[in-house]
Amino acid sequence: MSVVETAPLVGAGIDRVDGALKTAGAAAYPSDVNVPGQVYGALVQSTVASGRIRSVDTLAAEAAPGVLRVITHHVTPRLPDGPMTALGASPPAPLQDDRILHHGQHVAMVVAETPEEAAAAARMVAVEYAADDALTGLGDARAELVENPWGLDSDRGSVAEALATADVKVSATYTTPDNTNNPLGLFATVAVWEGGKLTVHDTTQWPSMARATFAKVFGLPETSVRVLAPYVGGAFGNGLRVWPHVILTVLAARLVKRPVKVVLTRPQMFTSIGHRPSSVQHLTLGADRSGTLTAVEHRATSPVAMEDDDYEPVAASSAVSYACANVLTRDTQARLHIPDPTSMRAPAEAQGNFALESALDELAVALRLDPVELRLRNYAENHPGNGLPWTSKALKECYLAGAERFGWSRRDPEPRSMRDGDWLVGYGMAGVTYPWYAQPCNARATVRRDGSAFVRSAATDIGTGTYTVMTQVSADTLGIPLGRVRFDLGDSDMPAAPQAGGSGLTGALATAVRDACERVVQQVLDLVREDGESPLRGCRREEVTVVDGRLHRRDRPAEGESYADVLDRHGKEELTADGTSTPADPSTLGMAPAGAFGAKFVEVRVDADLGVVRVARVVSAIDGGRILNEKTARSQIIGGTVGGIGQALFEETATDRTGRIANATLGDYLVPVNADVGDMDVVFVGEPDRATPAGTKGVGEIGLVGIAAAVANAVHHATGKRVRSLPITLDDLL
Structure with a gap:
């Protein structure tokens, strides 16, 4: 056993387990995904901030080389909005009417054989607007004011009286501007329909929420939807919602009956996936x-x-x-x-x-x-x-x-x-x-006959180190050397997890992972409870430690056996258990x-x-x-x-x-x-x-x-x- 494997794994500043893949360029981000038969979508965006669409001329675009379809509000079916989430409502469904609510709003999508053909044809779509006077500044007196909708305002004591009698007062106005998240990686979506099943590769910080959104918008059971995001190249909050361009990509794939890929341009990143408000x-x-x-x-x-x-x-x-x-x-x-x-x-x-x-x-x-x-x-x-x-x-x-x-x-x-x-x-x-x-979270852990472990959850790693930290937690709990543990994420078919955001994922996921791993250890002890050949016969969990893939009796440390020995003797290829974490109730x-x-x-x-x-x-x-x-x-x-x-x-x-x-x-x-x-x-x-x-x-x-x-x-x-x-x-x- 090496020093690294015997030392406590949690807390140690180990290198990223996904570092080699990333530095070699082998980590597949959504923009890297390509599937057989895929075609490409390009967005057409509004050039006014408020008003209505008078007309959309798509004839030139439809006649352009490689074009398969031009999607506008005239041909888009009625789509319900996505579900309410822990962070609020989903953005409204796209292309549902002729109204323009902001500059850069998606007003059409062109689908073509190549990205170049799609982009060229998108420039040919001619949109005529009836523009209104837009409300664009916080100082505009015409703007509708919305009071605190989440009940987070505070009012205790008597501020007016306290200020009137204060020895010293400071009063000033501070302003902050809009900021745009701007992760280096452009947001990308690949949508694939196979019969009644949908697979979406997307730049998301929340695969479980994305799955629920696609299911609701497109009338599918969640079991027929799979969202994949094993690597996300930064997001800083952009990936916490299913944005209209993602819904359009999925819709386009259904309409043309081929996989569709959309990669936002940098200017589109400024108008399509949110920003910090001023x-x-x-x-x-x-x-x-x-x-x-x-x-x-x-x-x-x-x-x-x-x-x-x-x-x-x-x-x-x-x-x-x-x-x-x-x-x-x-x-x-x-x-x-x-x-x-x-x-x-x-x-x-x-x-x-x-x-x-x-x-x-x-x-x-x-x-x-x-x-x-x-x-x-x-x-x-x-x-x-x-x-x-x-x-x-x-x-x-x-x-x-x-x-x-x-x-x-x-x-x-x-x-x-x-x-x-x-x-x-x-x-x-x-x-x-x-x-x-904090939010609820789930994880699943498997120990295999060869002594390795596989742990997974439908979380994402947006560069924060989730792959690494959860590998550490898994290895530490199971008592298996780090190099024998694989932790996977970014797949909505895995146990549901909350978003990578709000500084809450690590606590929720680590607790669920530890719970799943502890349950696997207990399953091993359950197997040998009446096993006359096992030195662990009749042992309770608190009577056992696990080091280097072996379970040892605390009272007699020399006595024990490995996961591999137990599974082999009992004819098991693997043992699997699910774990959960539930946020503490503050009350x-x-x-x-x-x-x-x-x-x-x-x-x-x-x-x-x-x-x-x-x-x-x-x-x-x-x-x-x-x-x-x-x-x-x-x-x-x-x-x-x-x-x-x-x-x-x-x-x-x-x-x-x-x-x-x-x-x-x-x-x-x-x-x-x-x-x-x-x-x-x-x-x-x-x-x-x-x-x-x-x-x-x-x-x-x-x-x-x-x-x-x-x-x-x-x-x-x-x-x-x-x-x-x-x-x-x-x-x-x-």
Whole structure:
């Protein structure tokens, strides 16, 4: 036995088990999928944001080389919308009428023998519109306002009275723009009908939900639908819904009776698969002279599409982030002629935290109090809303460990007081939380006669390391060497799993995987309960350990036998068991379920003459509960940090007054590159969380939250200029 195989497998920072396939280019992403006889679809999109289609001329396109079909609203059958999901309703079915609700809306699809022929013919489809005056901005007074539909607004104490008597008040408006998820891999779908059965290869973060959606929309039993997504090249929330182009691909395959493949173009990625919605946030803080918060009022407005219910409670976390008796949070949505928004890494928290943590920095300046000390003085030992103790919370340790590693004590509090030649140096920080999230999950484990194991679940791995971490959990629970365990995912025929999103998959899936593996071990013990030849005869589970594929008696470690021996003697090729995980009921815990916590410390350099901002280094101190693989978890925090730098300094989806996105390419939509990312340091603190058997909290989102605020606060420290609108650009600082 090697050291790796005998050492504890969970927590170890092992390399990705899928790394070799990915680096060799052998991992099949949806865009890599090709099936015999497939043809190709190309989308035609609206060039107006609001109105109706007067006419669609498809004659030239239908006569073009290789064209098999042109699909418009005139020929599309009535399709029901998809089901309600844990994240809200499905997007409306496509091509159901002549209405235009946003620029870039799909108005037709051309199906042809080759992708080039389909794209060429799509350009020949002539659409005439009766355009209306579109609602495209949050400031448009004509927009219908939608109050908080999920009941997440807060109102405790008396904010008005507390603000009236506060010794110090800070009140400001903070704005964040639309951001577009922009994973590197273009979203792709391949739909195959075989008789009454449907197989869909798709860029999805949620195969089980996609399966249910196709079944409902196309009137099929779920057992007749299979969704495959073994590899997803990033998504950042884009893959949490079944988008209209996916439904059109499936419909096209049924109409032409051949497999159809659609790959979105980069500009289509901006209008077809969601984006982070913008926000306007009015935030007022009241405090006494000691820095104790006496009032928090946070009101936010964000956009939603005309016929969609995507909802992001931007202000909600301000009610529970700090100890304060008087809190009011309100979230309102304005219906606009825009593409459907969707979750983007750290949805709602990314926007809301920027406003809250910027305002706290402004309060610290007004009080002449160290920003870390201000947060410690308002530390919420218990949940501020219900008074219950947290299931775990190491945010205080995050502040202290992060400040120590960063060298926060070297900070001169006066703005513009620290320089390095022509560069103004600024230190900024932010406190961070991301809410607890959990969904039911299922897994299946098999131990084979040769001593190997196969474990699977219909989850996805969007680059977070799920393949690797679940292989570790499986191997650790079964006591089988890592190299003898195979973990598979991304197939809706496997046991149902929740989405890879919300920082909830790892806890749910790890618990289900461990449960399935434990049940297999129990099956082995059941086999030998009356087996006179087995040294394990009559043993209960707690009396047995499993190491290197062998079950050993705890009281007599030299006595035991392998999985292979047991299965061979009993004539079994394999043993299989299903496992489940059910989220804890908060009402029965007597505690408040805790999400991840963290503290972000940032050093920026600002050119005193040119206003150029460089992020020199970032320290992220994270309470993520139990860390199952420190290497992949650290990678998640670094990746989120890079996304946070993008939110702070680069990313803005620019929409003109006609509703057209003006920068829908990676040449115009700026994202951080290697030169924009300084030194990254990550430290994990805290203990396993008590809300889940796995003890995890998830680290997918927490890496991004707080970076924008910490950067903005550092920029203020460096320059003396307070920027309340993202992204921070040269013209803000010159």
